[in-house]
Amino acid sequence: MADKYTSLVSRGWGRDVAKRLGLPQPVELRRYRPGEAILSGPALLIGSGPAAEAIASALSSWGIEARREGAADAAAPRAADDGARSPKLGAIVLVLDGIERPEDLSAPLLAAGRALRSLAPSGRVITLSRRASTQDEPSLGAARQGVEGALRSLARELRAGATGNGILLAEDVPVDAPSVLGALRFLLSGRSAFVDGQFLTVGTSAGGLPADPDRPLEGKVAVVTGAARNIGAAIAKTLARDGAKVIAVDIPAAGESLAQVANDVRGTALQLDITRRDAGERILEHALGRHGRLDVVVHNAGITRDKLLANMDAAKWDSVIDVNIAAQLRINEALLASEHFGDRAHIVSVSSTSGIAGNRGQTNYAASKAGVIGMVRSTAARLAARGGTANAVAPGFIETEMTARMPFATREVARRLNSLQQGGRPQDVAEAIAFLASDGASGISGNVLRVCGQNWMGQ
């Protein structure tokens, strides 16, 4: 495998193409392990004022040395000099909540640029800024939206597993709101290994940080559909690792694998076809009967029935819609109708980059996964009054049994077409879900978080 690949990309036109496509040596990503330090090195904090102070003290409280570089002294290339003498930077954090005009981006971004060579492998660049609104003055809207263009470009320039992501704050959310700090911690840590070029929007100040940051789901009961294998099994294990009691749901045919997963996570198994009309009631019955509560629902179960639309039949189309979106809608409706669910509940659905960008041969699948995005946004509005959230994750190319069966060349190309030049792992999707399922993310709702290594495919 390496031979063919290496020979193609090591000379002539193939090399040029490879360079343009960004195909070369991907690195092993830093991934989260409970108890480990959040970062391997200090964080450079760019920005000044109370917001930067608040972030500095949050970093300190997490055991991260925060080095300060006020945007004001951007002319002095201090950071780069520091980097040459001392441990590599674990992260660069830009506090940009005070920008008012596009011109204000210059000093902090150039300061970040000077520090980039000091960034450690699997380092992080994170922006904190305010979400652009149509109500902004045009210059303010331009400055705020400008952050997204700069960050997404910057993320494409990072190498060696480093990522760039941003946090967008709604107008009235303070920079030290629990979910802002929760998002920052998630993005700094190895939990976000395969999240790149993305923005999390914090819409409210709701929520609180967990007592034990390694057990953010302690005391919660979580149901995971499609839990017997692949990404679903990883989700079950990750939620359990984070402290949740997990109800693993899958179709009866998955029986043995399902029992194994439930056993591994010391949870319970529920054999259930989620397309049954009473699936929501049965989940609730199981949760209340066996565990006395239900806090988190992860809609992971999904199928593909790929065909070009010209060759698609109704059976393929309808089964994908039924499993991937209609079942989720019915289950949510049943849950939200219950008095036993909804107060501070977290729903997380698995969408797909195909639901955002579309994908050849997947009209039905993309319709269902775009549908998940529409559902999540509407459901978020409904849950807000009860302190609950609904979010989606949109995985890109994830290494699973399914992708392992793809033809070699297709897989090899597909897994490289992102800024991290590799496929993600089921674990990476699971970490994003676990974060969105936690009370530390209570201010985040209606978001679609891509877990795609900044996959090229977009709208």
Added chain:
Amino acid sequence: MADKYTSLVSRGWGRDVAKRLGLPQPVELRRYRPGEAILSGPALLIGSGPAAEAIASALSSWGIEARREGAADAAAPRAADDGARSPKLGAIVLVLDGIERPEDLSAPLLAAGRALRSLAPSGRVITLSRRASTQDEPSLGAARQGVEGALRSLARELRAGATGNGILLAEDVPVDAPSVLGALRFLLSGRSAFVDGQFLTVGTSAGGLPADPDRPLEGKVAVVTGAARNIGAAIAKTLARDGAKVIAVDIPAAGESLAQVANDVRGTALQLDITRRDAGERILEHALGRHGRLDVVVHNAGITRDKLLANMDAAKWDSVIDVNIAAQLRINEALLASEHFGDRAHIVSVSSTSGIAGNRGQTNYAASKAGVIGMVRSTAARLAARGGTANAVAPGFIETEMTARMPFATREVARRLNSLQQGGRPQDVAEAIAFLASDGASGISGNVLRVCGQNWMGQ
């Protein structure tokens, strides 16, 4: 050029990669010429009810034969049979404004699928549906958002220059509102040759269709910045062709080319550095003094100063921000402060797919072009009260003098990474701008219309 390319993609691993990347034979796109028929063949209209009736009569009034296929008889593969016997379909139009649940997408999409083999080269697939809102019931929001996933996938399956695009209607906009019909006509015609996989949102019922559809800008005065060359010159010529009196603006150094363009379009030339603090006032003075009015402003002037952020200096960063966004903000501010501008005015700014997706080596450029998007959204809100609009177009890979100077392999790959497997032409960008500058697009504001052939690069 064809030899190297052909040999690489015609065998072994290279062929597999090419197939996966979708690199093969691009076709010449159907492009608009005044006086020509909108479509080369009949349109298949999928959907029923008053909305479909309204679209059918609009098509007829444009000289397009509208064949009907009610979504109800989706089981009968009538369209495909018809296609085999009769002229190829110029378009397939799906009227989906009545969908309520994700399941409702099945019949119309499968009907479209059966008709795809009958679609002519450079044919069109167009959806009309309602924009998803957080206020929708979850199942309605899912259905509406689902259209986007299905259409974007479908667009990736089309070949031979055919495109797929959609129109999203706000809740209270009737399907026969002027801007809906204006958008439909634009998307059907060769004006939208390089627009693919995109959605236009019609937010209001404002506007009216032009008396002469080949002269939609008759009687309007339009200013175009950066008009001396490339895309700017194409914009000037296209607006003039559509009936506008054009003020061609460029820097004094562009003098001769600028005079040539102004002469070609029978307009006037204004030598002006748009970064001057009084640029807006000078534009207004010229427009009112020479032409007595100003209706349309096209912010096209822009520069690149590409460098990886680690190597970026303040001069490069600041000059790009100043020309590409700060100047536009200042000019708009001056114009909007004037009583002589703003009533039914149309502002169109040139953004870039880099401003949406980010691009390696273009942190400054992407910040400025994302800034344009933020500016346009805020400005749209301000102009709404006066019946004006502000929109952006985001070109992808366009064949210009600039891209002609790119290294061969880089250019060859970049121009293929979209569903149409080719670069666009300056004319394609100009057509989108001309549409957004017309009163037929008065219900469309705050949109960002990509002109990118469904370029892969996205958020």
